[in-house]
Amino acid sequence: MQLAIIVAIIIAIAGIAFAMQNSVPVTVVFLLWRFDGSLAMVLLIAMALGGIVIALASTPSTVRRQWTINRQRKRIDELDQLCREQKEELAGQPRRTAEVGPAARNP
Numbered sequence: 551m552q553l554a555i556i557v558a559i560i561i562a563i564a565g566i567a568f569a570m571q572n573s574v575p576v577t578v579v580f581l582l583w584r585f586d587g588s589l590a591m592v593l594l595i596a597m598a599l600g601g602i603v604i605a606l607a608s609t610p611s612t613v614r615r616q617w618t619i620n621r622q623r624k625r626i627d628e629l630d631q632l633c634r635e636q637k638e639e640l641a642g643q644p645r646r647t648a649e650v651g652p653a654a655r656n657p
Contacts, residue, residue, distance in 0.1 A: 562597070569593040 569590035578585045578592055585592070 565593065565597045569597075 572589040572593065574589045576587065576589045576592055578587075
């Protein structure tokens with residue numbers, strides 16, 4: 551996770567440096583929308599929109615993974631509790647081999 555954040559920061563810095571070196575005025579036309587601005591602003595807006603799209607696209611899988619992790623942790627806790635109860639039950643029971651004499655073991 552930390553590596554992904556570091557890589558994202560490096561990409562953002564490189565994108566900003568690229569945008570600042572390209573400050574030529576441009577016109578962007580998309581369907582009925584027209585935008586006049588510097589190339590730097592257009593590049594930064596495009597990079598921000600790309601980040602938003604990626605975040606929105608990865609959100610469902612992240613939420614699903616967190617639900618799965620929480621469900622598995624709950625199940626692990628239930629199984630740990632069951633295991634502890636069974637160990638306590640076994641520890642409370644006397645050993646049958648100790649109660650039964652050696653003659654009773656060999657019929």
